[in-house]
Amino acid sequence: MKNLIWTLMLAANASACHQQKPASIVAATAHSAAAPPVAGEKALPTLFAAADTLTEPMRRLLREYDLSKLWQGETKERQLAPTLQGFFGPDHYRFALAFTSVVRDKQHPEVYHLWGKCRYRKNIRPFAGTLTVRQIVDLEAPWDYDEFTPQSQDTTLTEAAATDSMTVQYERARRLSHPYTLRAELQLQEKFAENNGIFLGEAILNFFVASSKRLGYITAPEVNKGMPANGSAMLLHGSRRNLTTREVKTFVVADDVFAAAPEVYKDFGIGDRGGEINPKYARLGWNELWENDEWWADSPKPKLSL
Numbered sequence: 001m002k003n004l005i006w007t008l009m010l011a012a013n014a015s016a017c018h019q020q021k022p023a024s025i026v027a028a029t030a031h032s033a034a035a036p037p038v039a040g041e042k043a044l045p046t047l048f049a050a051a052d053t054l055t056e057p058m059r060r061l062l063r064e065y066d067l068s069k070l071w072q073g074e075t076k077e078r079q080l081a082p083t084l085q086g087f088f089g090p091d092h093y094r095f096a097l098a099f100t101s102v103v104r105d106k107q108h109p110e111v112y113h114l115w116g117k118c119r120y121r122k123n124i125r126p127f128a129g130t131l132t133v134r135q136i137v138d139l140e141a142p143w144d145y146d147e148f149t150p151q152s153q154d155t156t157l158t159e160a161a162a163t164d165s166m167t168v169q170y171e172r173a174r175r176l177s178h179p180y181t182l183r184a185e186l187q188l189q190e191k192f193a194e195n196n197g198i199f200l201g202e203a204i205l206n207f208f209v210a211s212s213k214r215l216g217y218i219t220a221p222e223v224n225k226g227m228p229a230n231g232s233a234m235l236l237h238g239s240r241r242n243l244t245t246r247e248v249k250t251f252v253v254a255d256d257v258f259a260a261a262p263e264v265y266k267d268f269g270i271g272d273r274g275g276e277i278n279p280k281y282a283r284l285g286w287n288e289l290w291e292n293d294e295w296w297a298d299s300p301k302p303k304l305s306l
Contacts, residue, residue: 086253094285201238
């Protein structure tokens with residue numbers, strides 16, 4: 001029966017693209033339909049107000065540009081490492097999450113339907129859910145534009161422009177592309193099994209729209225907790241409820257694991273540039289970080305509980 005319900009939920013999530021439902025109802029499908037509340041139990045913490053906060057310019061941007069590939073990591077920058085890495089629970093053990101499929105809703109372009117997998121202590125669980133964009137604002141400097149050149153944004157530039165100073169090229173790159181930071185409400189439901197769970201949280205995405213209408217990620221020169229997504233391209237954080245034990249635990253993941261680290265550890269990264277993980281955290285699963293293990297592409301049965 002549980003497998004049947006999971007199958008029906010996936011089908012409903014996929015077909016939601018064709019339904020004339022308000023965005024708030026579409027966004028709540030994975031969270032509410034499969035997880036009936038327990039009497040007296042507190043709801044998972046939400047970081048968003050119930051009211052719709054999208055302005056018409058935000059909606060126009062979402063109608064014009066499909067951000068699915070950015071969410072999924074199917075871009076030149078992230079194809080080799082599409083997972084988001086971070087921490088789960090009070091012991092801050094290593095946690096990873098990957099979106100294996102992302103589809104924009106045809107009727108509600110602020111809603112994205114998600115399928116993917118998460119990993120904790122060798123336990124891999126598939127999930128389905130939604131991302132509902134709640135806010136988009138201009139992103140202010142300083143941000144790193146080294147990953148793309150002005151010439152790639154505007155083919156009319158002369159070779160002489162390529163010899164301009166870095167400051168001039170940086171300013172030109174800003175004029176030829178528009179940087180944004182986006183906040184979305186995340187809701188996920190794991191496949192039905194013992195100790196499966198639901199997630200509720202916030203997703204932050206920093207991206208640019210080039211004059212050629214190309215989309216890409218924006219990152220800061222270094223991790224900084226005062227910046228959106230701590231300076232990384234994408235960061236997700238929130239809470240998970242275990243539907244067997246009813247326990248609630250927090251999580252945080254990012255495309256740059258060092259951007260997730262400031263949330264829980266001050267000395268997670270060592271070295272001049274903070275690019276090496278402190279060996280004392282090896283016992284929390286970080287000794288396996290550099291293994292070439294494409295766990296999200298496999299379908300093993302979950303063995304351990306969260």
